[in-house]
Amino acid sequence: MAAGSDVDGMAWRSVCPISSxxxxxxxxxxxxxxRDLIIHGTRTYSEFRESPEHVATNIxxxxxxxxxxLGIIERTDPDGAARNxxxxxxxxxxxxxxxxxxxxxxxxGNLKVHHPDMVEVL
Amino acid sequence: MAAGSDVDGMAWRSVCPISSxxxxxxxxxxxxxxRDLIIHGTRTYSEFRESPEHVATNIxxxxxxxxxxLGIIERTDPDGAARNxxxxxxxxxxxxxxxxxxxxxxxxGNLKVHHPDMVEVL
DNA sequence: CCAATTGGGTTGCATAACGCAAGTGAGTTG
DNA sequence: CAACTCACTTGCGTTATGCAACCCAATTGG
Numbered sequence: 401m402a403a404g405s406d407v408d409g410m411a412w413r414s415v416c417p418i419s420s421x422x423x424x425x426x427x428x429x430x431x432x433x434x435r436d437l438i439i440h441g442t443r444t445y446s447e448f449r450e451s452p453e454h455v456a457t458n459i460x461x462x463x464x465x466x467x468x469x470l471g472i473i474e475r476t477d478p479d480g481a482a483r484n485x486x487x488x489x490x491x492x493x494x495x496x497x498x499x500x501x502x503x504x505x506x507x508x509g510n511l512k513v514h515h516p517d518m519v520e521v522l
Numbered sequence: 523m524a525a526g527s528d529v530d531g532m533a534w535r536s537v538c539p540i541s542s543x544x545x546x547x548x549x550x551x552x553x554x555x556x557r558d559l560i561i562h563g564t565r566t567y568s569e570f571r572e573s574p575e576h577v578a579t580n581i582x583x584x585x586x587x588x589x590x591x592l593g594i595i596e597r598t599d600p601d602g603a604a605r606n607x608x609x610x611x612x613x614x615x616x617x618x619x620x621x622x623x624x625x626x627x628x629x630x631g632n633l634k635v636h637h638p639d640m641v642e643v644l
Numbered sequence: 645c646c647a648a649t650t651g652g653g654t655t656g657c658a659t660a661a662c663g664c665a666a667g668t669g670a671g672t673t674g
Numbered sequence: 675c676a677a678c679t680c681a682c683t684t685g686c687g688t689t690a691t692g693c694a695a696c697c698c699a700a701t702t703g704g
Contacts, residue, residue, distance in 0.1 A: 413550075414574040415641045418557050418622055421629035427690090428535075428548040435540050445652050452536040456692050461653060470636065482652055483700055492632045499628055500540055502621040507543035510614045514592065519537045549661090567681050578663050583682055604681055605671055 424470060425496075429455055429463050431503070434472070434489065434496050439521075442476055442486040467493070546592060547618075551577055551585050553625070556594070556611065556618050561643075564598055564608040594618070 413419050425431055436443050436451055448460055455463075464487060467473045472493040476486045489496075504521065512518055535541050547553055558565050558573055570582055577585075586609060589595045594615040598608045611618075626643065634640055 410636065412637050412639075413576075415637075415639050416557075416574065416643055417626040417629035417633070417640055418643070419554060419575050420633050420637050420640050421625045422550050422553060424629075424633065425625075426548070426550040426553070428544050429691095431544055431548070432541060435538075446650090452538065453541055454535075456694095457653070458655080458693090459691065462690095481700070484651075495628055495632055499621065499624040502624050503543045503547075504539040506617055506621055507539035507546075510593075510617055511539070511542050511546065514532065515534050515537075515542050517534075517537050518539055518542050521538055521540070551662095568679090579682070580664090580684080581662065603671070606680080 424472075427463075429459055430467060431496070431500060433460075433463055433467060433487075434493055435500055437473065437487065437489045437493065438497055438500060442488045444484065444486045447486075472496070546594075549585075551581055552589060553618070553622060555582075555585055555589060555609075556615055557622055559595065559609065559611045559615065560619055560622060564610045566606065566608045569608075589615070 410423065412423055432451065432453055432455070433448060436448060440447070445460065445464070448464075449455065449457065464473065468475070468487075470492075471490055473487045474490050476488055507518065508520060532545065534545055554573065554575060554577070555570060558570060562569070567582065567586070570586075571577065571579065586595065590597070590609075592614075593612055595609050596612050598610055629640065630642060
């Protein structure tokens with residue numbers, strides 16, 4: 401287990417759903433992976449790396465492993481070779497779409513004052 | 523500037539609103555502070571500390587400063603003494619309610635399998 | 645059929661963020 | 675006016691992040 405991101409090692413801070421959602425998704429990268437999959441449908445490791453935020457490869461591999469173990473994403477061909485094997489959202493991951501929509505809407509409405517270059521997407 | 527959390531030091535990773543929202547709120551504590559204010563209206567420093575997730579005091583002070591500098595929260599009496607001075611949401615902070623609602627909804631529908639003790643709130 | 649390339653990672657190490665415990669200092673209470 | 679809160683700050687060890695380099699199997703080209 402080289403760099404384990406095991407769902408069984410997940411430490412839940414409380415019984416609150418919001419807190420638990422943040423235990424899983426409360427970092428700067430996980431929801432960006434979900435965003436890319438919502439936009440593109442499927443995405444390979446290299447394609448994730450080409451997104452404008454430029455995630456580091458170790459972080460990317462770690463998050464893909466974690467999101468997979470949580471059932472949020474899955475490989476398009478789970479038995480296939482590593483090469484050319486893309487990721488896609490599971491229904492659980494697809495269910496995050498409203499969260500991203502609200503977050504994007506909030507940012508567009510409330511962050512332009514601090515970040516004027518921000519654009520419209522989704 | 524003992525432990526500066528300045529909005530001018532904010533590093534935006536890209537022009538994407540979702541990415542920018544995560545630049546601001548993409549950690550395990552900021553949205554929990556917003557949650558407490560949505561639930562309780564106002565909250566003092568000590569009250570935040572009593573939430574079940576038990577945030578460390580330095581992190582709490584840092585996030586309160588950051589959220590204040592971004593205009594997401596404010597002090598109820600900005601000119602008053604530090605003591606008994608509570609925080610509340612600004613309209614920008616209040617606008618995060620749908621984000622938290624969707625996150626909570628998602629967690630309740632999709633995380634119970636990993637975290638059976640999770641309860642219903644909001 | 646073999647050398648070079650590409651895709652999908654892992655590893656090492658420096659830096660930054662987090663977490664805990666203890667301390668500080670102004671305002672309040674007894 | 676001494677003890678006690680409250681709202682923080684500080685120090686320091688641990689964990690996470692970020693960067694660059696490396697690795698190996700599967701193609702691809704000659």
